[in-house]
Ligand SMILES: C[C@@](CO)(OP(=O)(O)O)[C@H](O)COP(=O)(O)OP(=O)(O)OC[C@H]1O[C@@H](n2ccc(N)nc2=O)[C@H](O)[C@@H]1O
């Protein structure tokens with residue numbers, strides 16, 4: 348039995364530069380990862396088996412087309428390896444801008460690669476990740492990196508490991524495609540040398556769909572010891588970076604609301 352943590356992805360900054368003819372958008376983003384994540388367990392089996400457990404299992408109950416099973420099918424096509432029993436313990440809210448599904452798919456690819464002795468930097472693994480979704484290559488890499496293109500052109504950069512982070516989701520699922528559709532088409536400029544001085548250009552279109560995101564951002568920005576408060580990805584999860592673990596813990600209590608999910612964690 349192999350265990351992989353599917354760590355939540357954050358976009359510390361996300362600049363949308365252009366709408367492409369293929370329907371995707373050119374991005375410049377700073378990807379980072381936190382300790383908090385889903386847990387994926389995988390073992391060889393006679394027939395393929397997949398089950399989802401954990402606090403957010405119900406949010407995926409009706410969906411036959413899980414990114415994990417798609418990743419496993421693509422891996423088998425490329426590398427063989429037979430059938431597997433996979434358990435996904437779902438701790439991250441679904442469709443929430445922290446790449447839960449993408450992280451799960453990447454964790455499945457990492458576990459399968461370990462089991463079948465495929466190098467983690469095999470170009471075939473990255474090709475599968477790229478075909479599964481724009482965020483999956485970044486999640487496969489799992490390191491702080493600048494992402495360009497639709498997010499798949501990755502350049503690792505020095506991160507801020509250990510930085511305390513509070514994640515807050517107001518309990519509304521937001522469709523990534525719908526948020527991109529509402530982007531106003533204005534290129535507000537490149538990422539620049541200090542991405543933390545940047546923006547998330549999807550905040551405005553996400554707020555138009557889910558105004559409660561504004562409440563989350565205001566609540567986070569008002570906390571003592573906060574160094575950055577921003578939305579991640581297409582939302583609705585927002586994050587705040589803190590100077591100390593104590594400030595992060597105090598903020599978690601201060602911003603708690605009925606129906607809101609939050610997690611105290613750290614950057615990796
Ligand atoms: C916005 C981001 C930022 O990291 O994160 P999330 O909010 O999903 O976490 C990603 O670009 C999301 O990546 P991912 O969730 O893998 O998206 P995909 O499945 O590839 O695409 C879903 C839909 O989003 C839109 N899309 C996605 C990526 C991109 N660069 N431009 C787009 O326009 C397209 O309409 C696409 O059909």
Ligand SMILES: Nc1ncnc2c1ncn2[C@@H]1O[C@H](COP(=O)(O)OP(=O)(O)O)[C@@H](O)[C@H]1O
Nearest residue numbers: 413414415441442443444445446447448449451
């Ligand atoms: N293992 C999975 N976890 C979460 N969502 C999944 C998974 N497999 C497929 N999906 C689908 O992917 C969509 C986007 O989910 P997710 O990756 O959590 O959000 P986001 O891309 O906003 O970060 C969900 O609405 C769901 O339909």
